[in-house]
Amino acid sequence: MRSLDWVVLVLFLLWIVGYGLYKGRTRSNTIQGYLLADKSMPWWAMGLSIMATQASAITFIGTTGQAYVDGMRFLQFYFGLPIAMVIIAAIVVPRFHKANVVTAYEYLEQRFDAKTRLATSIIFLIQRGLGVGLALYAPAVVLSLILGWSEQVTVIVMAAVVIAYAVPGGIRAVTWTDVQMMMLIFIGLVVAFLTAILLLPSDVSVGDAFYLAGASGRLNAVDLSFDLSNRYNLWSGLFGGMFLALAYFGTDQSQVQRYLQGKSIGHSRNSLIFNACAKLPLQFFILLTGTMVFVFYQFEQPPMLFNQAEAAKIERLEGTPLGGRYELAQEKYRQAHQQRQQVARRLLQDRHSGTSSPLGANPSAGPQQLQAANQAVEDARQEGIQLLREVNPENEYNDTNYIFLNFVTNYFPVGVVGLIIAAIFAAAMSSISSELNSLSTTTVIDLYRRHWKRQASDAHYVRVAKIGTAFWGVYAAVFASFVGGIGSLIEAVNSIGSLFYGSVLGVFVLAFGFPRATGNGAFIGLFVGEIAVIATSVFTDVSFLWYNVIGCVVVVGVGMAVSAAANRVVMR
């Protein structure tokens, strides 16, 4: 980072804190004001806040890296999202609005009983508590790499900035800063994509870049095969993704609270429909940026280890037998890259001269050579990673989250680096602030006000909500300080979510869709559903996206069976 990059980043952080404090300056002395902005938000602000809450720093760091390593198939993860948005807009939003609730779990007490509300709110606190820690850790990785700070110091700085505007300003500050930060994220994405394209060699066109990415198997956006153990295909995306999105947007307070601020049911619905329309193109664009980074590295040698801190550890062993083996691995990697570059060049020459075409007699020969060359580069890289494991056997090295950052910091022009880093910060802080806000809301509304202090003034609850936001911020910082070493963060977050989401969704499906379902049925169903999901994750290789379907179906099935049995006893 050079001086101008620092200026851009610091100005952004100051702007966000100042803007958050300004927008939240209305003294919110009522709990409705502090937690729901007195239901005064326009739909477009809620829509951008919903997107900003979902788009964490992981979206920038992890998704682009995933496209580099694995191609665009992760896109399918979002295929079920628009369907879920429609279902929530049609069924869930009117019920929450009419029930006049602050949290989703409050509705469950109106529909079932206190214990079901308590169980689901505690599950949310555990699940989102883990999620917010990971969401804080991701940008800490960014900063510690670029600024040379320790991850702990970075985590503390990040948490302090978010707490500075989220605690005093409440949801108004959170939502309006989300709007600003989502705009910056859009700008950052466009700039990153265009810069990646401009950095390609002058004789490589955008069409050539797509051709090479496709030949390397990186433009695999849709896979029609049906395989339960395959993490991302059309079917897991449509069904598993829909269930996950239903659970996330329909039952997770961090999202429910975004659209409950709406002036009306129509405004809340519009915010969800906006998300339904914008999310897939946005995600496509992010993944495409990752594939362009991959193409860029066809012509420029990428580092063998993208995590430079880990690479430095082994490079310090120069002169030792292990250091010698590492130098050999690096040489082999360099040669493999040069060969791949030659194959890529030849492939493009053939393409330009028309001797090889997807429609030609043997269209696969060139691409197959490129795939073999890519594999040779990857094999050489794995040798380096293996040596790293010999240095530190406990380190499960995974540098997916470092790829995009490495690219940005090494190749982007001055000022643009600061802008991209600011956008990554924006993505992180917009998620974290919404999550802290919702964790505090559930703590105050579903636990404190319901079980500890039922009769107090609004000013008292607002005070407790502020303390709650600060508490969860500190908790997230402590958690994030110890979370290092988890592999690809994006999958870790989603995997943790999927252990709980399906079962909680099942309870809400019982509440909305089955008038005969009872509180005991929902509670026992939730318990059995959770056991089913954990058993599936431990004893089978079924992909995590299907956990949501399994959890939901088991909860509904068991819940209805228990309810039917109870209803029969009552009738007798």
Add this chain to the structure above:
Amino acid sequence: MNQNLEEEKPPLFSTWRRLYLAVLGYLCVLIFLFYAFTQAYNFPS
């Protein structure tokens, strides 16, 4: 009041049902376009 709120019309199309169908149609078009994109740059390995 809630009754009035629910009768609020969507910004596009005349009813919510039509808007929802349009969103689902839009999803189908997107998936088709992504599939066509995949096929256009797909080479057997």
